[in-house]
Amino acid sequence: MIKVFAVNDTEWYAGENLESCIKYFFDEIMGEPDTPESREEYGVDDAAEISEGSMAVMQFHDYEDEGETVRSFRDQLNLLVANGQTFPMMFATTEC
Numbered sequence: 001m002i003k004v005f006a007v008n009d010t011e012w013y014a015g016e017n018l019e020s021c022i023k024y025f026f027d028e029i030m031g032e033p034d035t036p037e038s039r040e041e042y043g044v045d046d047a048a049e050i051s052e053g054s055m056a057v058m059q060f061h062d063y064e065d066e067g068e069t070v071r072s073f074r075d076q077l078n079l080l081v082a083n084g085q086t087f088p089m090m091f092a093t094t095e096c
Contacts, residue, residue, distance in 0.1 A: 008043035015088030
C-alpha cells in the first residue's frame with residue numbers, strides 16, 4: 001500500500017514505507033549520502049507518515065496550463081496510483 005510521508009517541513013513523498021522515501025530524497029533529490037548529519041541538516045529526523053484524517057483534509061494544488069486544480073492529498077494519491085505512477089516519488093512541496 002502506498003502512503004504519503006512528510007520527509008521534512010516542506011516536502012512530502014509517496015512510497016511503500018518511510019525509509020524508501022528517505023532513500024529517494026537523498027539519492028534522487030539531494031544527490032548525497034544519507035547520514036545522521038545530513039538527516040539533521042535537512043530536517044529528516046522528524047519524518048513521519050501522514051494520517052488518514054490528514055490525507056482527507058490536506059490540499060494538493062495541481063498547477064496546469066488551464067489553471068489550478070485543488071484535490072485532497074488522498075484524492076491525488078489515488079489518482080497517481082490509478083495512473084500507474086512509479087514509487088517512491090516526490091509527492092508535494094511548498095517550494096516552487
